[in-house]
Amino acid sequence: MCLSIPSKVTKIDKESNMATVDTMGVSREASLDLMEEGSVKIGDFVLLHIGFIMNKIDEEDAMASLETYREILEIMDAKEREEAILDGDNCPSGGN
């Protein structure tokens, strides 16, 4: 039950205060009763929990996190290459 699902808003029905969201290919209806009026827009990324939208996912923050992970991978890759080169230098048979 803790597990809410990131989804994308595809439709908004102001009258019923409901939104339609896409959760990885499955379309679902979700209540906007827990969100400030007018705060959710089509295209927003949101957390869906038992039929309700409970917050908006901060896109910029998510992208910043993904960028951090990219940088970590680059650093690790660079380290591995360095170690591979050093291993090569230290190898008694010298690659022969």
Next chain:
Amino acid sequence: MPLNLKDLYDGFRQPEVIHSYALLIEKEANKLKRPINIMEVCGGHTHSIMKYGLNQLLPKNVNFVHGPGCPVCVMPKERIDHAYVLAMIEDVILVTLGDMIKVPGSKGNLQDARSQGADVRFVYSPMDCLKIAKENPSKRVIFFAIGFETTTPMTTALIHQVISKDIKNILFHINHITVPEPMRVLLDDESNTIDAFIGPSHVSVISGSQIYDEFANHYQKPVVVSGFEPVDVMQSVLMIIKQFNEQRSEVEVQYSRSVNKEGNLVAQKLNHQYFERRSHFRWRGIGDIPHSAFKLKKEYVHVDAEMIYQDSLPTEQIDDHKLCICGDILKGKANPIDCKVFGKACTPSNPMGSCMVSSEGACAAYYKYGNLLR
């Protein structure tokens, strides 16, 4: 490049990133002065850890300790019996979330009640009650509400609909509980071995990360509020270890794409409108924790099933089976594999305690994902 929905899943599950964090954690953990135990409170985090084998990626001096963040697991048997008793009443349709299906009370589970002729419906959302009530005007729909702060607002949203539209045939049995109170109880126990917390995050989407301030400040335990994907958890572990090495004790939010300090104010307002805190509430395995659970305010007694049917509801406390060590597991003092009946007399299809049958139970997580440990 714009964000895709897929990125919000896959981006936080990348195996190479998990591996990189494992290496970074190992390096940082080398500087630790002593081994540390990190309690992940939320059952959802326990499941992520077990599913992705994250506990096996940690160095020997960093351990996960499982906590009581499973709302169904911490419900005492006598309250589960409330659901059974209500379900068996002639004109009642008992509605609850799917997690309750196989949870064992002393009379059986809700599936058993069904086979005895009770009308029990398991729903995805509390709002489904509206349709059920409309289609069954001569019946009383009782919503048996369970969950921590994450799920409480959804119940209050339904209460709001029922009250404002004056719907006559929907009642509520409220079992909502809070996360900081049991955390405090665990830390006040002098024999606890908890050094830091991975903070429940969807709870903080609603309440804000501010609810963990006392644990960093008064109790001096670092708290990192973590997302549920494996990269989130690994990044959070690294953040905790760094706090120790830098002698800090703070509340940090790793899951900043979804959590902030204040939380969801609309949800908090609804909570204040309809609920007040119970002075006492018995937690399975832990005992009474004051002010750790909600009930409907007096002015809403006309929709409070617990009050309306109080003469029929059992009050006697019912203990667990002698061999069930759910209590110790919920307090982080034992692991599911320490339990004599784990996987033998107690399995998901034949559970002796709710930890084995709840989607957030530690025992269920170990059973599902822990084959490699045996």
